[in-house]
Amino acid sequence: MMETTTKSKRVERKEEIRKKILDVAKDLFLKHGYESVSIRKIADKVGISPTTIYLYYQDKSDVIYALHQEGFKALAIQFAALKNVEDPFERLKAMGRNYIDFSLRNPDFYQLMFMIKDPIEFVERNCASEWEEGEEAFGAMLATVADCKEHGYFGKLDLHSIALHIWFVVHGICSLKLQGHLDHVVKSHIQEGKDAYALDDAFETLITIMKGIK
Amino acid sequence: MMETTTKSKRVERKEEIRKKILDVAKDLFLKHGYESVSIRKIADKVGISPTTIYLYYQDKSDVIYALHQEGFKALAIQFAALKNVEDPFERLKAMGRNYIDFSLRNPDFYQLMFMIKDPIEFVERNCASEWEEGEEAFGAMLATVADCKEHGYFGKLDLHSIALHIWFVVHGICSLKLQGHLDHVVKSHIQEGKDAYALDDAFETLITIMKGIK
DNA sequence: CAAATATAATTAACAGTGTTAATATTTTAA
DNA sequence: TTAAAATATTAACACTGTTAATTATATTTG
Incomplete structure (x- = not known):
């Protein structure tokens, strides 16, 4: 022995x-x-x-899924750094910024995590619908939104609806940016000089709208 | 001859x-x-x-691009049917609904049009940044948003910012739904029974928020 | 220690993929 | 009808994921 x-x-x-x-x-x-x-x-x-x-x-998709998980771990680290931001709305803003920054600095990871079918299909087949990593990330956001609501934000809107909504916007921004669609539309329809600022503008608009909800 | x-x-x-x-x-x-x-x-x-x-x-991506264009033509038809909706906000709502419905009824087309890199790269390489089809669709939306603004909607927010924002939300909803991410998150974090309504809820939330902008 | 067994790694092969070069066929023009 | 141009085909290259059969390497047992 x-x-x-x-x-x-x-x-x-x-x-x-x-x-x-x-x-x-x-x-x-x-x-x-x-x-x-x-x-x-x-x-x-x-x-x-x-x-x-x-x-x-067991598979190539198994390897891909392992990469997918690495990406979620990296994103979790980004989010963890925000625990000590006291003001809930500022924390929510920082989360959004971190999310967008992550997608820009790790475009391949972001695509793997949110834009490609393979890994999520692997989860559905093999993981019996647990998948801690993803739930943790969304959970962190839910908590922050709840905190905001307690401080008078978001009016009478449902907690989950708000959280999902913010995710939709931010993912919309990131995914369309990464595929080149955003630049394409901005270049065609919006004044010169705004090219580089499209992303910041988009985020600013989101914040303005969210802050204005009564 | x-x-x-x-x-x-x-x-x-x-x-x-x-x-x-x-x-x-x-x-x-x-x-x-x-x-x-x-x-x-x-x-x-x-x-x-x-x-x-x-x-x-010339290429496989050339064939794929041709399919991509077919998709945009189909979407344009959906939008064209909305010309006679008088109230601008109702028209905007209908556009959003049509967009989402299109993505659900033609998931493969939607992915090709907005979630896959290949066709847009083909455009960048071969089409000298014209690409009427895409510009037309966004142009139709811009016009409707402008119309809404004239009727007192969206406060002091910039026309293009609003239009882009709505696109981000709606695309976020569609793309996360199509990849299975939305169902996954809803199943894990939100009460039972809401499964099937997640999409309608998301759209309702968007409308509520947009209508509330002062 | 040597033999038997379990584990690990390899080679060969299958059925695909996009794409190019060289060749053959068909259609048009002189 | 013959020369030229256009169209289509076959053969081949360099890849892809994956499986079955085989060989090599450790580990355990007699």
Whole structure:
């Protein structure tokens, strides 16, 4: 017997390789985008055979889902930094800004997290509708909106309706920006010089409207 | 000389085949989704060799772009039916409803039009930033928002800011619904029974907020 | 320690994908 | 009818995810 630790060395090594595969996938993903993540390229970079990956992940979508989770962890860190903002409406504003900034700084992650079908389908198939990471993020927002309501914001509107609404706006901004649709429309229909400010304008408009709800 | 018509028979036949390719692509697309549209499958169904398609479309993304345009034409028809709604705010509401309904009835088209990178990249590369179809749709909305403003809606907010904002919300609703994110969040965080109404609730909230702007 | 067993990794192969170059066929013009 | 132009095809390249069968490597047992 050699299992003095909770994990035997074999299991340990297995987890190491599993992590290495994910790290290489993440590296490829961030450097060359979603489309460039292929089983064969990952295997090459790790130094193993393509089929070996299937001993550690059941699927390609399983690898993609693991990346998806990494993204949610990174977003959670962004949100966690806001716990000490006292004024609830300022905290809500900061959350929105952080969300948008995250999408701009990690466009590939954002697309994977909110704009691509594969990972969420993987959740539906394999995770029995738990999925802590996503619920946590939305929960944090719900709490802040509730806090705002207690301070007199948002009138008689329902808590969940407000929270969802803000998410819709912010996701709308991010997703249309990332796909180039926003720039396209702004370039065609709105005065010159506003190009770069479209995003800030959009956020300002949201804040103005939300603050004005009686 | 036989070119009594503006188009010679050769050009006519060429356009016929070009259209046939597009029709088959559309059929495959609507029946089996975006991922199932492959050059080889289209060629099989048309009854030509895969490489022949490259004599009519420069690329696969060219075919996809043609589908993308079909989608915008369909949406334009939905919007055109609203010209005779007199009250501007009611017209704006109807536009929003039509937009959402379109996304639900033609989820694949909607994804192609607003959630997938390929077609808009094709526009950027090949169309010298004109692209009438998209500008027309947004223009129709801009006009309606302007009309609303003249009737006292939306306070001092900028015309373009309001129009963009509404688009963000509505697109946020549609895209998160289509990817399954909305259902996922609603199922986890919101009371039972609201499942099916999440979309209507979202739209109602938008209307309430927009109407309340002073 | 050696043999038997369980685990891990590999090669070969299947069925796809977009796309290009070279070749063959058909249609048009002289 | 023959030369030229347009159209279509076959063969091939370099990829993709994935599975079955096989080999190599550890681990456990006799």
